[in-house]
Amino acid sequence: MEHITHKLKKAPVSLLLMVCALLLLTVESCKKKRSDMANALYKITPNKAFKNITPEGLTPVFQKVLADEKKNLTNPQQIAAFYAQNEYDPIYVMDHLGNNDLKSFNTYLQKAGEHGLDPKIFNAQAYNALLNKFYDKTAIKTTDEAYHDMAELEVMTANVLINYSNALQFGLISPRRIYARYFTKTLRPDSNSVNQVLGIKNIKTYLDSIQPKNPQYIALQKALAAGNTAPGLTKEETDRIIKVNLERLRWKNKPSEDKYVVVNIPDFRLDVMEGGKSSLNMKVCVGEGRNKDYTNNLVEYDDSDKTDRPFSRETPQLNSLIYEAQVNPIWNIPQSIVNKEIVKHAGDDPYYLDNNNIEVYQNGKKLEDTENIKWGSEDLTKYEFKQKPGDDNSLGKIKFLFPNKSSVYLHDTPAKAAFGLKMRAVSHGCVRLEKPLDLAHSLFGDGDKYEMIKQFMSEDNPKPTDVALPKKVPVYITYVTCWADETGTLQYRPDVYGLDIVLFAHMQKFLGI
Template sequence: MLEKYGQDQKETLDSDLQERRRQQGILKRQNDSALVFKQQLKANSSLTEHPEWLDSIYQDHLYKLFLIAQGGKTPFKIVEYLRKSTLHGLDTNYFYLNAIGPLLRDMEQHQLESSSLKYREQLKLEMLMASALLRYSEAMQYGLIRPDSLDKNYFIKTQAPDRSKITAVFSAPDLLAFLDSIQPSSAAYLALQKALKSGKGALNRNKEDAEQTIKLNLERLRWKNQPDAQKYVWVNIPDFTLKVIEKGSAILEMKVCVGEGRTDTDPGTKETPQLNSMIYSVQVNPIWNIPASIARKEISRYASNDPYYLSNNDIDVYKAGKRVNSPEGIDWLSTDISQYTFKQRPGEQNSLGKIKFIFNNNSSVYLHDTPARSAFKKKARAISHGCVRVEKPMELAFALFGPGKTYDQIKTAMERSYPRAKYIGLPAKVPVYLTYITAWVDEQRLLQIRNDIYGLDDLLYKEMKAREMIAE
């Protein structure tokens, strides 16, 4: 009995040892597999702009295949979904479909003979698909280009890509349903998509130019910078128009003049910036504090040619904060212009007209009236120093203030024979957006295309083409 007990104990120990060795073998294979996976992740880090995101995702999945391991035709359905990126004006190869397609077919047909090679090919396919989904998730939710990286005059508050929202594609219970949920769905976007699919040109553009402009503006509409207020002022710079939008409809529309575009001698210092802010006040019968650049380049030149230019145009000159009584005696060609400041008094000649609409920004721009009414008869109205001249200042004031004593006060002050500058605050601030849109579908369902007056379409196209983003 003692001998049999010892034999049973030995067999039990041998069995335990075998089980431990088996578990150790499994663990070693898992560790080896994870090591290979990590090596492949590192080797293919250039596939994505966010390699650290992918590493974190696969760490959560214990460095195992999970995209191509999904049952049925799911990987093929993902690929078919990515092929629809052309409907957004995007190049399918930006989502690696030229590389994914053959690998996916090889995996399905079991054409690879070496099991180790097969695993590495599966890893390659997995990483291509994961990188493609990351790119697609970001493209649909935030766009692919950071607007402020292209335009030094871009100051619209725009949401940066949110990691958790982009990587949610990998944790969604239904991946395809998630891809459905992130499709841009604004009316403006869907209308441009329909115009792109139709393949028609616009009244002033051929088919190819229209298609390219649509694709660039689809990218702009993917940026998270659209207004969400019930009421706001919207200026489209290349269209030279201003609209007051309330509850999704335009309650007022007018022509505007915007800043001059760049030239051979000016790199764009007069361009109207893209920005958003809040209109909080108006100045009736404004005083124009003439910017130093305008004083240096223009006012001093006019004054040197005509000693009475300043007084004839109601412009006061100050030095060290004190008004200069006889600026006619100053030799503006030889004097240091930086020692002087210039202010234009309220009145009929004031370049700001009889009212300006004020909002905080770092570009010193605002909306304002103008005595130069003939400018609104021009088709191309990029003629200002950067501020936005409005065609119907009284109607804009009424749209912002509404009927009542305050609006009546503004109207009366603007009609005075002896105008005095006065600030009047808005009871409720109104958002204002200065934007740059060169393609849209209007209320009559006609595709509208505008000239790229600041060359921003060209910059965006070159960037997207260089990174193989835009469908050709």
């Protein structure tokens, strides 16, 4: 220490002043900021209860409120860590109460219903009541009450602002948590998104920036506000369908590529999208669903519907990349179909396998004689059943492959009559295509590969051929029951898998219903 003092004595006066300033700043940084806290809040309120408040007096109250409210916070650890790092400085109250930012936030909360979200989800009524106390010069009576209400408003603002921001940007619910067959990558809030909210400098600007701008979203909002009633539905049913589809639009899982294939399960339709517009569309058949007769609607649900229990044949929701077309494919018949269908047909008709070009393999070798198979009493898992290429092959003349956990694909079919049905949830889970050659043309374009596909599909003695796509194309299998078409008219589709019911039931959980 003496050595340092000796050095300083010899230093220029300017350097001494600089060192002193640095020491002073270091000491000051350890003190609480906001020395003008009392005057600043008194000007805003103006309430005498704030005249004697200090940062030192607020800190223990703030810490206690944080501890008491921990169970009610969505991100308690991050919020507590943020304020600990900032010396329990009431940032929202001090920086945003006087510039009307908190009033703007309160207005957005009260209008959450415009998004199909009940304001109760965000505790909007309590927030409104607490905020208004600060603009009533007689509502807060004592210094102790001022400390408590400051801490309460600060913590509530942080928590509710995070929840509101997350709901609008990511949705209330993670679809991967509520749907058993959901394999679409969906971004969810994380520590970075929470820290971004806690670091907001201008709340009004931020809130404006996160309001959804998607034209589909805005169209559904307008329909909800107008009180539209869909044909054949009650107003309550219509509102609920719009609300669940607004939630789907908030999920961060929408295609961003210039070209992709999308299948909408309830619409039984495939579109090839290019530059934001459909360049090809066709009817499809999808997997059989639990609500195929449409007897269940959004009004009639109970606690059991809050758990997703899909029918075994439902087509999953997913995103992937189409990488290959198999022309004249061999159908490797799934064991479930063998057990439920092949057993019955082959047991009743000894010629069933031959008539349907189905071959049986054991240990990789084809069985020349299948008469010894004991249908119905033998374990058939030791056999493999394959249907040869041909006009009656269940996969038709072509299938399009993309990696997925459910072994589903897009494929042709010899059962063309089903495309004339209005309700086309009739497959075992894969997506049957009305115009498979058109899809091949869209994916491969003009050229040798497409011409080869077209030729091979028309041959009398077809052979399985794999044709790799020169560039992989994204595919999205999704579930949307309400949207605005090209003319702006709202389209509604029945909830063939009951997934609207499941989603709405989970949304109700946020209200404690």
